[in-house]
Amino acid sequence: MNIHEYQGKEIFTGFGLPVPGGTAVQTVEEAVASAKEYGLPVMVKSQVLIGGRGKAGGVKFCETIEDVKENATNILGMDIKGHTVRTVLITPAVDIDSEFYIGMLIDRNTKRIMLMASAEGGIEIEKVAKDTPELIFKQIIDPRFGLLDHEAMDMGMRLCPDDIKKARQLASAMQKLYVAFVESDASMAEINPWIFTPEGVGHAIDAKVSLDDNAMFRHPAYEALRDLEAEDPSERAAREAGLSFVKLSGNVGCLVNGAGLAMATMDLVKYYGGQPANFLDIGGSSNPEKVVNALNIILADKEVKAILFNIFGGITRCDDVANGIIAATNSMDIDVPIVVRLIGTNEEEGRALLANTDLVSAETMDEVVKKAIELAG
Numbered sequence: 096m097n098i099h100e101y102q103g104k105e106i107f108t109g110f111g112l113p114v115p116g117g118t119a120v121q122t123v124e125e126a127v128a129s130a131k132e133y134g135l136p137v138m139v140k141s142q143v144l145i146g147g148r149g150k151a152g153g154v155k156f157c158e159t160i161e162d163v164k165e166n167a168t169n170i171l172g173m174d175i176k177g178h179t180v181r182t183v184l185i186t187p188a189v190d191i192d193s194e195f196y197i198g199m200l201i202d203r204n205t206k207r208i209m210l211m212a213s214a215e216g217g218i219e220i221e222k223v224a225k226d227t228p229e230l231i232f233k234q235i236i237d238p239r240f241g242l243l244d245h246e247a248m249d250m251g252m253r254l255c256p257d258d259i260k261k262a263r264q265l266a267s268a269m270q271k272l273y274v275a276f277v278e279s280d281a282s283m284a285e286i287n288p289w290i291f292t293p294e295g296v297g298h299a300i301d302a303k304v305s306l307d308d309n310a311m312f313r314h315p316a317y318e319a320l321r322d323l324e325a326e327d328p329s330e331r332a333a334r335e336a337g338l339s340f341v342k343l344s345g346n347v348g349c350l351v352n353g354a355g356l357a358m359a360t361m362d363l364v365k366y367y368g369g370q371p372a373n374f375l376d377i378g379g380s381s382n383p384e385k386v387v388n389a390l391n392i393i394l395a396d397k398e399v400k401a402i403l404f405n406i407f408g409g410i411t412r413c414d415d416v417a418n419g420i421i422a423a424t425n426s427m428d429i430d431v432p433i434v435v436r437l438i439g440t441n442e443e444e445g446r447a448l449l450a451n452t453d454l455v456s457a458e459t460m461d462e463v464v465k466k467a468i469e470l471a472g
């Protein structure tokens with residue numbers, strides 16, 4: 096789950112990171128009132144779950160109340176890469192002398208948390224990563240010890256080789272960010288930029304945090320951070336229906352039981368030159384209601400031109416699954432072709448049931464995937 100900058104900053108503050116104060120508001124009047132409270136200058140910052148707000152005109156420096164009014168009016172309701180701005184953060188503007196990037200993420204190769212940092216912080220970090228990756232420094236963190244003092248200080252000195260005071264502040268910020276990351280069960284936490292004022296005081300002035308959905312049970316309070324309006328509607332429907340779903344941009348809708356099989360199916364769709372429209376793990380049940388929910392979610396995507404069922408019958412029997420699929424598709428008005436592969440317990444009975452329907456049945460995984468791609472055009 097991605098959270099907004101103002102929410103990420105609240106988490107950061109709780110772990111002792113220096114963040115300028117701020118208030119999230121939804122109207123121009125509230126924006127003006129909180130600007131008056133903080134005193135000028137302030138920043139008006141769009142709160143959307145997408146990067147590059149600054150470049151899109153969604154982050155504005157305001158010297159006067161007139162500026163606040165004008166910018167809040169323009170930014171509230173603005174569309175940033177398909178995300179509508181409903182909330183802006185009003186925060187005291189700081190004087191910026193230098194900007195840094197500090198990020199924590201999970202490195203899948205080492206299976207550890209990795210600190211990444213650069214002196215080239217600011218709005219162009221993606222460009223830095225692409226064109227001059229050597230300017231981004233990395234440190235793999237041993238979970239037994241956390242980010243050790245000397246590791247943090249070494250990184251601080253790489254970023255600020257000529258200024259020990261700044262290096263120390265950076266080192267301390269990186270250690271706090273590590274603790275915040277671990278304690279909140281984040282999967283990503285970025286400060287971009289971390290800034291120093293001309294007086295040499297450091298602040299985290301942006302926060303980008305993703306929380307691990309699988310750890311939400313440990314943080315019941317974080318559920319309130321979920322922005323239901325900003326979430327992809329199909330992903331929300333799937334979560335509410337208890338389905339594990341990720342929307343992608345292809346045209347082959349995939350309905351699979353088991354996450355591993357779902358991944359393998361998507362791999363094979365790609366292998367044969369197709370594009371999966373989604374990842375969907377329907378779980379171990381043959382319940383027609385679940386199939387209907389899953390089909391509704393997939394069919395809401397108008398890009399989907401064919402639907403591919405790939406079901407392994409273990410404890411769930413293939414004939415039950417076939418009946419579930421038939422009951423579900425009969426109760427719906429579906430105008431895209433459906434291809435089904437059933438394998439495992441009672442597969443023959445399952446296929447016999449499908450033979451009396453419009454559903455296309457295939458025996459092997461290669462076959463069913465090729466057919467689905469062909470039908471999707």
Ligand code: GDP
Pocket residue numbers: 138140145146147148149150154156187188189190191194217218287288300301
């Ligand atoms: P992003 O574009 O979505 O990453 O939004 P940021 O919060 O990182 O802001 C983008 C840029 O706006 C920063 O890199 C800064 O250059 C500038 N900016 C943000 N906050 C302040 C501030 O308090 N004072 C000044 N002078 N500039 C700011």
Ligand code: MN
Pocket residue numbers: 217218287288301
């Ligand atoms: Mn930023």
